Amino acid sequence: MTEKTVLNATHRALGARMVDFGGWDMPINYGSQIEEHHAxxxxxxxxxVSHMTVIDLHGARTREFLRHLLANSVDKLKVTGKALYSCMLNEQGGVIDDLIVYFFDEAHFRLVVNASTREKDLAWIEQQAQTFGVEVKERPDFAMIAVQGPSARAKVLGLLHEVDRPRIEKLGKFAAAAAQGPHGMPLFVARTGYTGEDGFEIIVPNEHAVALWESLAAAGVAPAGLGARDTLRLEAGMNLYGQDMDETVSPWEANLGWTIALDEGRAFIGRAALEQQKAAGVPRVMVGLVLDDKGVLRHGQKVLTANGDGEILSGSFAxxxxxxxxxxxxxAGTAGDVHVDIxxxxxxxxxxxxxxxxxxxPCEGI
Amino acid sequence: MSEIPGDLKFLKSHEWARAEDDGLVRVGISDHAQGQLGDLVYVELPEIGSAVKAGTGAAVVESVKAASDIYSPVSGEVVEVNELLNDKPETINEDAYGEGWIFLVRPSDRAELDELLGASEYEELVENDDH
Known part of the structure; x- marks a missing residue:
């Protein structure tokens, strides 16, 4: 059974090309994917991005639970609304999923995890939460719209209740807050994204999602499909779960070392395996490739280096x-001249x- | 979706063939196919003088989404390729049946043309595809 977001009919009315995306019927583009990217x-x-899974965690020991569950340290979250990107690992140090965790208060945190990993994530989180007496509550009553681009914040701010505008305008990167949207609808506005541009990701109750989408469209925000989202995040150097890392890959091998907090005395799941791998030497590394000639780099193509073969993870025309x-x-090691088998x-x-x-x-040297 | 010109013949895999007055066969992909592929970003053209075989790969088109083999509808020798596509692969998106042609073949067996789908048969195939 293919699942549908509450915006499905809106996408179809816009003439979107719909595809199956992790079990969800989602728009890949509305017209030209390249134009959506440029927009x-x-x-x-x-x-x-309503297909993504929102999970609320409740209980007095929620922070303690997340110290155990996540490879990044939730102790970095001190202020209400602050967000953190983290991997959730298995005992072998492999990546079960990557996610964002939001801090509301000591008894309430929120996770946003991938759509394609929903079931295994929920099962894993529920299993781990039992010891801590933490309640794991999925929130299918929420839709989510990501608004991204250099003018994205200004366009969203214009739709908020005026009493909320100064506060949301001052929201720092990777922070979130509640605000009133068009017709007083309750929004959870986070200054996060997956495109390398500034902007917001907005969680909205299902019943208000279409009205919010339409207000954004009227404010001049262009609908963009998951095709553009993929080329935008690749250009921005952001990993895609399932393609760039999975349970057989450690964060060290997926360029996610920056998300690993080896803080004193915190025994998170996978830590022992990670430390062992680091001490023994990480066998594989994740690198960026640019093709200056004509052609397109694609997932699965063989990469030839002086040290042996590797493979393309995410690859696309940018x-x-x-x-x-x-x-x-x-x-790992000196790669020498690198070739790709196309x-x-x-x-x-x-x-x-x-x-x-x-x-x-474009970044320097690209 | 633009109208399918009546003088075209098709492979089920969405390539079209047009028998020109000089006996050569021009090849491209259908408007339906370019729509499915999305924005084209690269076309790997065959070499002029190379031999192509009906129903086998002769060129490759790459969209942002995927790479796709282009089968030749007829056997023969490639006598010309659409160099415009080197710089403007999106021409196929804009005009699949005209400016977006891909290569021109001197056919070795014109009877192969009779085995292709007619425009109306192809149209029917595409409509069934959409449902």
Missing amino acids: VRRDAGMFD PTLNKAVAFARIP RGREIPVRLVKYPFVRDGK
């Missing part, structure tokens, strides 16, 4: 750069530090 880089675009870029996982031909590529694009502009 986000240059102005403002919006994505229906509309902002007008050439193809990719993430690849290759053996349909039996070995094409030279450049190994680069990413992100490829930041705030609408």
